Amino acid sequence: MHTEDYDIATIEQYLAGQLEAEATARFEAQLAQDEALKADTAQYRRLFDGLGALRSQAYRDKFAGWEADAQLAESAAEYAPVLEGLAALRSEHLRGKMAGWEAAHQNKTPVEKTAVVKTLRPVFVRRLAVAASILLLVGAGLSWYASQHYSAESLVADYYRMPNIGNTMGGEQTMRSRLESRFADAHRLMEKKSYSEALIAFGEVLTLSRAAGLDETRMRYYSDQVSWNRVLILLAQKAPEPELRAALDQVLADPQNEYQGKAEALRGQLDGFWRKLVWYGSLNE
Amino acid sequence: MSNYKEDESQLNLLRNGGEAVWQKFYDQHRSPFRAFFMQYGRMSPEEAAGLLQDAMVVFHYNATTGRLSVPLQSNLKTYLIGIGKVLHRRKGGSTAGWDDQIPDEAVAPIADRIADQEAAAKMARALLDRIGEPCRSLLEMVYIKEFVMEAVAENLGLPSEGAARKRKFDCLQKMKELLK
Numbered sequence: 001m002h003t004e005d006y007d008i009a010t011i012e013q014y015l016a017g018q019l020e021a022e023a024t025a026r027f028e029a030q031l032a033q034d035e036a037l038k039a040d041t042a043q044y045r046r047l048f049d050g051l052g053a054l055r056s057q058a059y060r061d062k063f064a065g066w067e068a069d070a071q072l073a074e075s076a077a078e079y080a081p082v083l084e085g086l087a088a089l090r091s092e093h094l095r096g097k098m099a100g101w102e103a104a105h106q107n108k109t110p111v112e113k114t115a116v117v118k119t120l121r122p123v124f125v126r127r128l129a130v131a132a133s134i135l136l137l138v139g140a141g142l143s144w145y146a147s148q149h150y151s152a153e154s155l156v157a158d159y160y161r162m163p164n165i166g167n168t169m170g171g172e173q174t175m176r177s178r179l180e181s182r183f184a185d186a187h188r189l190m191e192k193k194s195y196s197e198a199l200i201a202f203g204e205v206l207t208l209s210r211a212a213g214l215d216e217t218r219m220r221y222y223s224d225q226v227s228w229n230r231v232l233i234l235l236a237q238k239a240p241e242p243e244l245r246a247a248l249d250q251v252l253a254d255p256q257n258e259y260q261g262k263a264e265a266l267r268g269q270l271d272g273f274w275r276k277l278v279w280y281g282s283l284n285e
Numbered sequence: 286m287s288n289y290k291e292d293e294s295q296l297n298l299l300r301n302g303g304e305a306v307w308q309k310f311y312d313q314h315r316s317p318f319r320a321f322f323m324q325y326g327r328m329s330p331e332e333a334a335g336l337l338q339d340a341m342v343v344f345h346y347n348a349t350t351g352r353l354s355v356p357l358q359s360n361l362k363t364y365l366i367g368i369g370k371v372l373h374r375r376k377g378g379s380t381a382g383w384d385d386q387i388p389d390e391a392v393a394p395i396a397d398r399i400a401d402q403e404a405a406a407k408m409a410r411a412l413l414d415r416i417g418e419p420c421r422s423l424l425e426m427v428y429i430k431e432f433v434m435e436a437v438a439e440n441l442g443l444p445s446e447g448a449a450r451k452r453k454f455d456c457l458q459k460m461k462e463l464l465k
Contacts, residue, residue, distance in 0.1 A: 008454045008457055008458065009454065016351075017351055040461070043461050043464055043465075044457070044461065046405070046408070046464065047409070047412075047457065047460055047461060047464065048350075048428075049350060049401075049405040049409075050405040050406060050408045050409025050410075050412070051409050051424065051428035051429065052346060052349055052350040052405070052428070053346055053350075053402045053403075053405040053406035053409060054406050054409050054410060054413075054428070054429050055345075055346075055349070055428055055429045055431065056342050056343070056345040056346035056349065056402070056406075057342055057406055058429050058430070059307070059341070059342060059345050060338060060339075060341075060342050062304065062307070062308075063311060063337075063338040063341045063342070064338055066308050066311045066312065067311075067315070067334050067337070067338060070312065070315055071334075213422065213426065213440040215430040215431075215432075216304075217304075
């Protein structure tokens with residue numbers, strides 16, 4: 001006879017090869033004498049094999065994720081020259097615009113040169129005026145460029161991506177389905193730029209994800225989504241700088257966070273010249 | 286004296302290690318596996334990647350259930366490619382004329398094990414479908430999602446890790462009864 005609870009733990013350890021040599025010998029001696037234990041062990045072997053097979057199948061998603069990571073890393077290297085080229089084109093575009101502004105300015109200057117006042121003004125004053133005009137035009141151009149590319153709205157539009165949220169309509173209202181549904185709501189609100197409501201929805205997503213019995217990978221997915229979208233929401237809402245920085249630092253401090261790279265890029269842009277220009281511009285509005 | 290000491294150490298790590306160890310193994314074998322099947326099987330990179338994932342599922346099962354054990358008869362790369370070869374044949378692909386680094390003798394037992402694994406998974410899924418809640422969720426958390434017992438207790442609202450462990454044994458016993 002054997003006590004079932006005790007034996008299941010021992011059988012499990014025995015089948016997993018986790019018993020010490022002495023305990024293994026003792027268990028095998030018991031097996032040789034106890035037909036019921038022998039039969040139980042055989043049945044548990046089938047059960048653990050079956051559960052192990054399901055666990056291996058569950059790993060398929062993880063393998064697919066690692067494959068996607070590997071392909072992305074390869075693509076990033078492939079696309080690096082293209083991205084650099086686009087960045088160069090953007091700069092060239094600005095150069096072209098400035099050349100146009102300069103040409104427009106130059107076309108006006110001959111008129112001034114033929115004016116009667118020419119002789120009345122010292123040369124250095126005229127040159128100063130020309131330089132000031134150029135500076136004003138360049139300043140206006142830079143300000144326009146900065147507001148086009150580095151305003152809160154532009155940065156959020158650049159960094160926000162709607163994930164594949166699938167079809168969340170109908171079905172049994174389990175904790176997990178509520179989570180998926182609320183997650184989809186949160187992103188729809190992001191798309192509609194209803195940032196306050198989206199912030200609330202993402203808060204609920206975090207709560208639901210902790211209660212839904214998710215595996216580590218899925219937990220991480222939702223947690224990363226919430227922390228990153230919170231940064232974008234605070235940016236879009238023009239939240240006070242310390243609040244935005246605190247949210248951004250939270251993403252930056254977590255090396256496992258899927259969005260850490262984007263957070264670093266965003267921090268670079270927030271600290272950069274263009275963003276400061278937008279800020280100065282906003283002071284003058 | 287084994288010829289595959291390093292591979293045996295790696296197998297031991299995989300058997301006892303977590304996801305990070307498996308990811309490292311995946312990354313390590315991704316390129317040679319894909320290169321092999323793209324060269325010999327004339328597969329596209331995407332097809333070879335799909336086959337690798339199928340082979341990894343089989344490899345994971347064999348490694349974690351002790352079906353692949355020391356002393357190893359080949360290195361792990363050869364074994365993994367052997368699994369890929371069997372899976373390729375099962376899908377109707379031919380391996381004739383391959384300049385073969387993977388001998389057929391090494392491949393033969395793998396084919397049986399793949400069939401065993403599929404049958405075992407089918408049986409376990411059917412039993413989980415029949416066992417009902419909360420046993421189904423508990424067993425899935427413990428054996429498939431690899432939750433620690435503390436997390437199982439928290440998710441199921443049980444007072445302690447010990448209570449979760451006791452419930453696990455009750456559920457296993459119930460599952461065994463269904464097996465009869």
